[in-house]
Every structure is written in C-alpha cells, then in structure tokens.
Amino acid sequence: MGKIDLNKTQKKLSLLNTAFELFTTKGVNETSIAEIAKEAGIAKGTFYLYFRDKYDIRNKLISYKAGTLLIDAAEQVKLHGHTEQLSLPDRILALVDYIIKALQADKNLLMFISKNLSWGIFRESVQDSLQEEGDDNFKNAFYDLLSLTEENYKDPEIMIYLITEFVSSTCYNAILYSEPADMDTLKPYIFHTIRAIIEQHEPKASAE
Amino acid sequence: MGKIDLNKTQKKLSLLNTAFELFTTKGVNETSIAEIAKEAGIAKGTFYLYFRDKYDIRNKLISYKAGTLLIDAAEQVKLHGHTEQLSLPDRILALVDYIIKALQADKNLLMFISKNLSWGIFRESVQDSLQEEGDDNFKNAFYDLLSLTEENYKDPEIMIYLITEFVSSTCYNAILYSEPADMDTLKPYIFHTIRAIIEQHEPKASAE
Amino acid sequence: MGKIDLNKTQKKLSLLNTAFELFTTKGVNETSIAEIAKEAGIAKGTFYLYFRDKYDIRNKLISYKAGTLLIDAAEQVKLHGHTEQLSLPDRILALVDYIIKALQADKNLLMFISKNLSWGIFRESVQDSLQEEGDDNFKNAFYDLLSLTEENYKDPEIMIYLITEFVSSTCYNAILYSEPADMDTLKPYIFHTIRAIIEQHEPKASAE
Amino acid sequence: MGKIDLNKTQKKLSLLNTAFELFTTKGVNETSIAEIAKEAGIAKGTFYLYFRDKYDIRNKLISYKAGTLLIDAAEQVKLHGHTEQLSLPDRILALVDYIIKALQADKNLLMFISKNLSWGIFRESVQDSLQEEGDDNFKNAFYDLLSLTEENYKDPEIMIYLITEFVSSTCYNAILYSEPADMDTLKPYIFHTIRAIIEQHEPKASAE
DNA sequence: AATGAATGAGTATTCATTCAT
DNA sequence: GATGAATGAATACTCATTCAT
Numbered sequence: 007m008g009k010i011d012l013n014k015t016q017k018k019l020s021l022l023n024t025a026f027e028l029f030t031t032k033g034v035n036e037t038s039i040a041e042i043a044k045e046a047g048i049a050k051g052t053f054y055l056y057f058r059d060k061y062d063i064r065n066k067l068i069s070y071k072a073g074t075l076l077i078d079a080a081e082q083v084k085l086h087g088h089t090e091q092l093s094l095p096d097r098i099l100a101l102v103d104y105i106i107k108a109l110q111a112d113k114n115l116l117m118f119i120s121k122n123l124s125w126g127i128f129r130e131s132v133q134d135s136l137q138e139e140g141d142d143n144f145k146n147a148f149y150d151l152l153s154l155t156e157e158n159y160k161d162p163e164i165m166i167y168l169i170t171e172f173v174s175s176t177c178y179n180a181i182l183y184s185e186p187a188d189m190d191t192l193k194p195y196i197f198h199t200i201r202a203i204i205e206q207h208e209p210k211a212s213a214e
Numbered sequence: 215m216g217k218i219d220l221n222k223t224q225k226k227l228s229l230l231n232t233a234f235e236l237f238t239t240k241g242v243n244e245t246s247i248a249e250i251a252k253e254a255g256i257a258k259g260t261f262y263l264y265f266r267d268k269y270d271i272r273n274k275l276i277s278y279k280a281g282t283l284l285i286d287a288a289e290q291v292k293l294h295g296h297t298e299q300l301s302l303p304d305r306i307l308a309l310v311d312y313i314i315k316a317l318q319a320d321k322n323l324l325m326f327i328s329k330n331l332s333w334g335i336f337r338e339s340v341q342d343s344l345q346e347e348g349d350d351n352f353k354n355a356f357y358d359l360l361s362l363t364e365e366n367y368k369d370p371e372i373m374i375y376l377i378t379e380f381v382s383s384t385c386y387n388a389i390l391y392s393e394p395a396d397m398d399t400l401k402p403y404i405f406h407t408i409r410a411i412i413e414q415h416e417p418k419a420s421a422e
Numbered sequence: 423m424g425k426i427d428l429n430k431t432q433k434k435l436s437l438l439n440t441a442f443e444l445f446t447t448k449g450v451n452e453t454s455i456a457e458i459a460k461e462a463g464i465a466k467g468t469f470y471l472y473f474r475d476k477y478d479i480r481n482k483l484i485s486y487k488a489g490t491l492l493i494d495a496a497e498q499v500k501l502h503g504h505t506e507q508l509s510l511p512d513r514i515l516a517l518v519d520y521i522i523k524a525l526q527a528d529k530n531l532l533m534f535i536s537k538n539l540s541w542g543i544f545r546e547s548v549q550d551s552l553q554e555e556g557d558d559n560f561k562n563a564f565y566d567l568l569s570l571t572e573e574n575y576k577d578p579e580i581m582i583y584l585i586t587e588f589v590s591s592t593c594y595n596a597i598l599y600s601e602p603a604d605m606d607t608l609k610p611y612i613f614h615t616i617r618a619i620i621e622q623h624e625p626k627a628s629a630e
Numbered sequence: 631m632g633k634i635d636l637n638k639t640q641k642k643l644s645l646l647n648t649a650f651e652l653f654t655t656k657g658v659n660e661t662s663i664a665e666i667a668k669e670a671g672i673a674k675g676t677f678y679l680y681f682r683d684k685y686d687i688r689n690k691l692i693s694y695k696a697g698t699l700l701i702d703a704a705e706q707v708k709l710h711g712h713t714e715q716l717s718l719p720d721r722i723l724a725l726v727d728y729i730i731k732a733l734q735a736d737k738n739l740l741m742f743i744s745k746n747l748s749w750g751i752f753r754e755s756v757q758d759s760l761q762e763e764g765d766d767n768f769k770n771a772f773y774d775l776l777s778l779t780e781e782n783y784k785d786p787e788i789m790i791y792l793i794t795e796f797v798s799s800t801c802y803n804a805i806l807y808s809e810p811a812d813m814d815t816l817k818p819y820i821f822h823t824i825r826a827i828i829e830q831h832e833p834k835a836s837a838e
Numbered sequence: 839a840a841t842g843a844a845t846g847a848g849t850a851t852t853c854a855t856t857c858a859t
Numbered sequence: 860g861a862t863g864a865a866t867g868a869a870t871a872c873t874c875a876t877t878c879a880t
Contacts, residue, residue, distance in 0.1 A: 014860095035243060038853060049862040051856080059854075125387045125394070163394045164403060168384060172407075175383035176376060179333045186333070186371045195372060195414055199380075202410030206403055218843075218880085225843095246870060257845045262872070430839090451659065454874060465841040470876075541803040541810070579810045580819060584800060588823075591799035592792060595749045602749070602787045611788060611830055615796075618826030622819055634859080634864075641864095662849060673866045678851070 018056050020046045022070065025063050030114035034064055034122075068122045071115060079104040094157060095204045099197055102173055110181050110189060120178045125167060158209045165207040169200055226264050228254045230278065233271050238322035242272055242330075276330045279323060287312040302365060303412045307405055310381055318389050318397060328386040333375060366417045373415040377408055434472050436462045438486065441479050446530035450480055450538075484538045487531060495520040510573060511620045515613055518589055526597050526605060536594045541583065574625045581623040585616055642680050644670045646694065649687050654738035658688055658746075692746045695739060703728040718781060719828045723821055726797055734805050734813060744802040749791060782833045789831040793824055 024046040028037040039060055043050045057063040083100045092100065109116040159165060173196065179185040180192045232254040236245040247268055251258045265271040291308045300308065317324040367373060381404065387393040388400045440462040444453040455476055459466045473479040499516045508516065525532040575581060589612065595601040596608045648670040652661040663684055667674045681687040707724045716724065733740040783789060797820065803809040804816045 039855090040853070050854090051863065052861055054855075055860075161395070161399075161403075164400065167387075167394045168380075168403060168407065171383040172376075172380050175379035179375075186375045187369070191369075192372065195369075195376060195411070198414050199376065199407065199411050203403070203407050206406050222843080247872085248870070258871095259846065259873080260844055263843070267871080455876090456874070466875090467842065467877080468840055471839075475875075577811070577815075577819075580816065583803075583810045584796075584819060584823065587799035588792075588796050591795035595791075602791045603785070607785075608788065611785075611792060611827070614830050615792065615823065615827050619819070619823050622822050638864080663851085664849075674850095675852080675867065676865055679864070683850080 014056075017046075017048060017052070021048070021053065021056055021063065022067055026067055026071070026114075026118065029064065029067070030118050034060070064122065068119065072119055072123055075105060075108060075115070075119075079108070094159070095201055098169065098204065099200060102169070102197075102200060105173070106177060106181075106189065106193070109177060113182060116178065116181055120174055123174065125171070160207045160209070162207065165203060168203050172196070172199065172203070222264075225254075225256060225260070229256070229261065229264055229271065230275055234275055234279070234322075234326065237272065237275070238326050242268065272330065276327065280327055280331055283313060283316060283323070283327070287316070302367070303409055306377065306412065307408060310377070310405075310408065313381070314385060314389075314397065314401070317385060321390060324386065324389055328382055331382065333379070368415045368417070370415065373411060376411050380404070380407065380411070430472075433462075433464060433468070437464070437469065437472055437479065438483055442483055442487065442530075442534065445480065445483070446534050450476070480538065484535065488535055488539055491521060491524060491531070491535070495524070510575070511617055514585065514620065515616060518585070518613075518616065521589070522593060522597075522605065522609070525593060529598060532594065532597055536590055539590065541587070576623045576625070578623065581619060584619050588612070588615065588619070638680075641670075641672060641676070645672070645677065645680055645687065646691055650691055650695065650738075650742065653688065653691070654742050658684065688746065692743065696743055696747055699729060699732060699739070699743070703732070718783070719825055722793065722828065723824060726793070726821075726824065729797070730801060730805075730813065730817070733801060737806060740802065740805055744798055747798065749795070784831045784833070786831065789827060792827050796820070796823065796827070 021042060025037070025042050028042060028045065037060070039053050040050050042060075042063070043053045057066070079101050082104050083097060109119075176192065176196060177189070180187065180189045229250065233245070233250050236250060236253065245268070247261055248258050250268075250271075251261045265274070287309050290312050291305060317327075384400065384404060385397070388395065388397050437458060441453070441458050444458060444461065453476070455469055456466050458476075458479070459469045473482070495517050498520050499513060525535075592608065592612060593605070596603065596605045645666060649661070649666050652666060652669065661684070663677055664674050666684075666687070667677045681690070703725050706728050707721060733743075800816065800820060801813070804811065804813045
C-alpha cells in the first residue's frame with residue numbers, strides 16, 4: 007500500500023468514524039454530509055470521492071461495525087474458549103454472551119446496529135466494506151468457527167437467522183431502557199430459548 | 215357528537231389513512247406534510263390542527279395500526295377459537311398465527327409496523343390514539359384474553375416481550391423476501407420456539 | 423354605558439393589556455394575533471371586531487400608554503407642585519422628572535414607547551384611543567398645564583418638540599443600559615440642556 | 631486578494647446594496663431574503679454564505695451606512711473647514727451641518743438610520759463591517775477630528791451622546807414631514823441647543 | 839355578537855450535488 | 860485528487876383572515 011493509498015484509506019476511515027460518531031449522536035436523518043466532511047477535516051466535495059451519498063456510507067458503516075463485532079466475538083471465543091472442547095450450543099452461547107457484553111459496553115453501537123441492521127445487509131456482509139478485496143469475509147469466519155457444515159445441523163442458516171433476530175431484537179430495550187427487565191434478568195431466558203432453537207436443528211431432532 | 219366534531223374525526227381519519235398510504239408506499243422520510251395534506255384533500259395548515267408534525271402522526275399511526283391488529287387478533291381467537299378449552303400456549307399460538315396471516319396479507323402493514331414499532335410504543339399503546347377516552351386499551355384486551363394473571367405464569371411480561379420481539383423480527387424478512395426461508399418453512403421453527411419460551415414461564419418450570 | 427357596552431369595553435381593555443404584555447415581552451413582530459386573543463381569553467375571530475390588525479392595536483396602545491403617562495405626569499405636577507408658583511421652566515422640569523422616574527420604574531413601558539412613539543402619533547394623540555368621544559384630548563390638558571399660550575413663548579410647539587425628542591432619545595440607553603452613563607449622571611446635563619432650549623423661546627430671548 | 635475573494639467581496643457588496651434599496655423602499659419586515667437574493671442576482675442559498683439572516687445584514691448595513699456618513703462628514707470638515715482654525719463647537723456644528731445636509735439629500739438613508747441606529751450599534755461601529763481588518767475604525771477618525779482628548783472637555787462621551795441623540799431624533803420628522811417645522815426653521819434652535827450642550831462640558835464650565 | 843375550523847399564501851432555512859479552480 | 864463557492868429545489872411551519880354556525 008503506497009503512501010497515497012494509505013492517505014486515501016485514512017481519509018475513508020476518518021469519514022467512517024466521523025459519520026458513526028454523528029449518526030449515533032444525532033441520528034442519521036439529522037446529520038448532513040457537510041457536517042461529516044467538516045468534522046472529518048476534509049472538503050465537502052471530497053466526500054463524494056469516497057461515498058455515493060449518506061445512505062452509502064451508512065450501509066458501509068453498518069456492515070463494517072456489525073462485521074467487526076462478529077469477528078471480534080469469534081476470535082475471542084476461539085482464543086479463550088477452548089473452542090474444540092465446547093459443544094456447538096456452548097460455542098454459540100459464548101459468542102452471544104460476548105456480543106451482549108460488547109453491546110452493553112457500547113450503547114451507541116447497539117443503537118446504531120439495531121436500528122439499521124437487516125438480515126439483507128447481514129448477508130451481503132462486509133464484502134464491499136473497507137477491505138474491498140482479499141480477506142475472507144466475516145461470514146465465512148463465523149461459519150467456520152461454528153463448524154456448522156461439519157456437524158450436519160438441519161437448516162443451519164435458519165438457525166442462525168432465528169438466533170440473530172431473537173438476540174438483536176430482545177437486547178435493544180433491555181440494554182438501553184431495562185425494559186421490560188434488565189439484561190441480567192433477561193439473559194437466562196434468552197439463553198434458554200437459544201438452546202431450544204438449536205435443539206430443533208440438531209441432527210436427530212425434528213422441528214415441531 | 216356534534217356535526218363539527220364528526221367532521222373533525224373524519225378529517226383526522228382521512229389524514230391517518232392518507233399518511234399510512236404514503237408512508238408505506240414512499241417511506242416516512244420521503245413523504246412531506248404538504249403531500250399528505252394534498253392527498254387527504256385538506257389545506258396544508260389544517261394538518262397542524264390535528265397533528266404536531268410528521269413524527270406525531272407516524273407514532274399515532276403505529277399505535278393505531280398495531281393496536282387494531284392485536285385487538286382483531288384477540289377477537290378472532292375468542293370467537294373462533296373456543297378460547298376456554300384451549301391451553302395458554304395454544305391460545306398464544308392461535309393469536310400469533312392470526313397475526314402472521316394478517317401480515318402476510320398486508321405487507322405494507324408489516325413493513326410499517328416492523329420498521330417503526332418499538333416496545334415503548336407498544337407499552338404506551340393506543341391510549342392517546344383515535345379514541346381518546348373510554349374504550350379499554352388494547353393491551354388490557356390482550357392480557358385479558360390470555361388470562362395471564364389467573365394462571366400464575368412466571369414473569370408474564372417478559373414472556374410476552376420475548377414472543378413479540380421474536381415473532382416480529384423473524385417475520386419481516388421471511389414474509390417480505392422469503393429470506394432465509396419462506397414463511398411456511400419457518401413457521402414450524404417459530405412455533406416450536408414460542409412453545410419453548412412459554413415453557414420457561416410455566417408455574418412449575420424454571421428458567422435455565 | 424349599558425351592560426353590553428361595558429362588556430365590550432372590558433374585552434377591548436383586556437386585549438390592549440394582553441397585547442402590551444406580549445409586545446413588551448416578546449416584541450411586536452414575534453407576537454401573533456392568535457396569541458393575543460388566546461391570552462386575552464377570547465376567540466381569534468373576535469379580535470377583528472375590535473381592531474383592524476396588529477398594527478392598529480399597536481398604534482392605539484402607544485397613544486394610550488404615552489397619553490396616560492403624560493396625563494399622569496401633568497396631574498402629579500398640578501397636585502404636588504404648587505403649579506402656580508413655579509416658573510414655566512420649573513414646571514416643565516418637574517414634568518420631565520416625573521416622566522423619567524416613571525420610565526425608570528417601568529422599563530417595559532420605556533422600551534415600548536421609545537421604540538414606537540413618533541411625533542406623528544404624539545400629535546394625533548389619544549383621540550382615537552379608548553375613549554372615542556368626549557374627553558378633552560391629552561394634549562390640551564398638557565398645553566393647559568403649561569399655560570403656554572398665555573405666556574407668549576416663541577414657537578411653543580417647536581420647543582415642546584425639541585424637549586420631547588431630546589428627553590425620549592437620551593433616556594432610552596441611559597435607563598436601560600446605563601449607556602454611556604447612568605441616569606443620575608446624565609440628568610444634570612439633560613436638565614441644563616432643557617433650560618437652554620426653553621431660554622431660546624422666552625418672550626424676549628432670540629434663538630442663535 | 632485572489633480572484634475568488636474579490637468575487638466574494640463583490641457579492642457581499644451587491645447584497646448590501648440590494649438589501650439597503652429594498653429595506654428603505656419597502657421596510658425591513660416586508661422584505662424577504664428571497665427577494666434580496668433575486669434582486670442581487672444570486673441564488674437564495676448563497677445569501678446564507680454571507681449573512682446569517684435578515685437581521686444580520688440589517689445590522690451590518692446600519693453600521694456600514696452610519697460609519698460611512700460620519701467618515702465622509704469628518705473628511706469634508708477636515709478638507710474644507712480649515713479645521714485647525716475652528717473652535718471645537720464650530721467644528722462640531724460644521725460636522726452636524728454636513729450630516730443634516732446629507733440626510734436631507736438622501737431621505738432613504740435618513741429613514742433607515744433613524745429607525746434602526748442605536749447607541750449600542752454606534753459604539754460597536756463598523757469594526758465588523760465590510761473592511762474586516764486594518765482601517766482605523768470610524769469612531770477613532772471621528773474622535774481624532776474633534777481632538778476631544780486634547781482639550782480636556784468634561785465627560786466627552788456624554789457630550790457626543792447628547793448631541794447625537796438630539797440631532798438624530800429631531801431631524802427625522804423635520805426632514806421627512808416638515809413637522810413641527812421645516813429644517814430651515816428648526817436649524818437655528820438645534821444649533822443653539824448644541825452650543826448649550828457643549829458649553830456644559832467646557833473645561834471651566836459646570837453642569838446645571 | 840362570538841366562535842374557532844379552515845385556509846393557503848408566504849417565508850426562512852437546509853442540503854445534496856456540481857464544477858471551475 | 861482536492862477544494863469550497865454556488866446552486867435552487869425542497870420542506871416545515873406560521874399566521875392573518877374569512878366565514879359558516
């Protein structure tokens with residue numbers, strides 16, 4: 007990566023970080039491109055050299071942030087979790103636990119992701135994000151970790167979908183507003199439910 | 215109710231319906247107040263006699279639509295469902311089934327509610343909506359139907375929260391985009407999971 | 423004055439008082455007719471039964487307030503001032519002194535009058551104000567007090583004009599902001615200047 | 631100054647001139663920003679690159695116009711007035727005379743300044759006006775001309791204040807409406823009064 | 839006389855986007 | 860590549876005034 011390219015990547019990163027800061031502080035609608043550019047220390051016109059418009063940077067940002075969170079979670083589980091010894095449900099719960107803790111620690115991130123993440127963006131994932139080429143995309147890393155393919159789980163994608171949606175939708179109010187209960191109260195129920203979801207997909211189990 | 219009040223209620227309803235139409239067709243951000251007013255056949259200034267701004271009408275609309283859906287569902291279950299003979303899980307599943315079918319039949323409603331409904335708005339519910347006085351609010355109707363209080367379920371509000379979030383978040387992509395699977399494929403998993411959630415709250419059961 | 427008329431006069435007075443309150447608090451431009459009416463406890467449409475528009479009520483108010491101030495001043499001087507024994511300059515200074523004190527005590531009144539009073543309105547005076555008929559207008563009362571006509575002063579109207587403009591323009595900043603000096607510092611200079619103005623008009627004196 | 635900056639200064643000047651024209655013709659309240667921009671031949675949005683709002687341009691305009699008038703007057707007196715030979719009172723009267731004549735010749739300027747100039751704005755003066763740096767500000771030029779500091783006058787700022795307010799308030803009706811007398815009739819009285827004001831501040835004189 | 843619902847013209851202000859430098 | 864001046868469409872919101880009741 008040459009000096010100029012580095013410079014470009016830095017500008018892009020600066021824009022992404024500034025945009026994240028503003029989007030989470032003031033909301034996407036209330037943030038103007040002029041503001042992002044000014045705050046990032048570049049000229050307004052320069053923004054358009056890097057992103058098509060506000061929604062472009064927002065989508066990139068969501069993929070980037072959600073992807074980073076997942077990859078971090080996967081790495082942590084791998085490092086500290088004696089991954090191989092744990093059963094799949096335990097590995098998933100460890101992952102979810104890490105993510106919940108990360109979201110509790112960074113409520114701006116929670117707000118931003120929950121309000122904007124959709125399964126579609128999740129699927130497209132980071133591929134068009136910062137590192138435009140190379141780099142296994144995060145979903146692979148994620149699937150690999152879970153070794154889902156090796157274990158003959160039924161409809162593994164549905165299983166991931168159900169868990170993802172369940173966790174992200176139930177955490178939002180619990181973490182932000184302790185509604186209808188705080189996270190500590192809620193977590194046992196959430197974990198229990200996740201186990202129930204996984205069970206349905208176990209090789210020998212059948213749904214309903 | 216005098217002639218004038220009748221007229222006012224009609225105007226308000228007309229505005230709500232028009233706004234719903236536009237919000238679901240073009241999106242909330244892309245809809246201007248001028249447009250709502252024009253489409254509803256009233257003057258721009260008149261809008262402000264009924265709603266404070268676009269977000270006011272949007273919130274009223276969400277409560278109103280979500281409330282109506284729930285009340286309809288509850289009534290249907292009561293009428294056709296031999297409510298008394300059914301166990302609580304079966305009653306809840308019947309309710310969810312009705313709602314899923316209603317959302318499948320009205321995808322605009324699904325898009326609008328899913329994108330905008332939050333647990334907070336759900337809790338406040340319809341009380342400040344159209345019928346400003348009288349009328350038991352819909353949440354009561356809903357709780358009554360479930361007879362939750364009589365059955366000594368553990369943390370019933372958490373149970374409702376988990377089910378609500380789980381259903382609304384998983385249905386969105388499934389109904390609209392058949393992602394990651396169509397509704398028919400998904401439903402057994404969803405129902406099974408709901409039963410698992412309820413089980414945790416049964417009088418003798420314990421969570422995790 | 424019948425009961426209905428009294429009612430009308432009360433409504434008018436209520437409107438005037440409310441308008442004065444709002445004009446001095448928020449400024450004329452920033453006060454809407456709807457606000458005046460609401461604050462006065464009458465319907466918006468009713469406003470138009472009493473005043474043509476906002477500028478109509480503002481002008482009426484200026485005449486009314488300025489007139490009241492002058493008449494009060496004249497009466498005070500007459501009562502407590504041993505008017506007859508005082509020379510004309512002394513009578514005028516007593517009058518000015520009373521007015522300055524009144525304006526110091528009621529800065530809203532000062533702001534309102536100074537910003538809006540013009541010699542034109544002063545001349546038209548109260549005649550179209552509240553008491554639409556009868557009642558010698560306040561300027562007569564004022565001239566009478568000064569007995570200007572009896573004393574053969576040269577160009578008495580110019581004299582009054584010079585004094586009025588001088589006092590009202592110099593008091594504004596002094597009272598409100600103590601700029602460029604507070605009233606106590608300024609007053610000797612103002613009084614001395616007024617005496618100089620009067621001297622030019624004395625029967626035997628000549629200007630310049 | 632680069633080409634762009636030159637262009638910017640021209641746009642600003644164009645806006646100021648257009649705004650003055652409209653403000654004096656139609657009044658400040660009745661002039662919209664859209665109108666100023668259109669008349670100045672620029673886009674509506676461009677206005678906001680140069681001024682914050684209508685009141686910003688109005689204030690800048692007052693300082694600018696009043697400052698220009700004073701500086702012009704001071705220069706004229708210096709050039710044609712044998713300044714050094716004239717006594718202070720004569721210098722001041724020459725200045726006032728020039729200003730009165732200028733205002734008689736440009737009644738729009740008179741209306742605009744009289745209705746809007748306050749001692750506060752006068753004090754802040756032109757410093758933030760067009761020429762943002764350099765340029766002795768006009769008050770200095772003015773004070774210098776009068777050589778007030780050298781002559782040990784008592785409370786010179788009060789003296790200037792009294793004269794300024796007296797002249798500007800008495801000229802308004804006289805020039806515009808010949809009320810209560812035309813300028814020629816009034817001028818001897820005004821000049822005489824100014825001399826009386828100055829006298830109070832003379833080194834050996836005492837007020838009152 | 840009194841009301842207040844309805845009107846719609848009017849205005850300030852923002853902002854994404856372009857393009858000459 | 861980078862800049863930032865210029866644009867003008869878009870939009871929210873206000874408010875004086877009317878008029879049917």
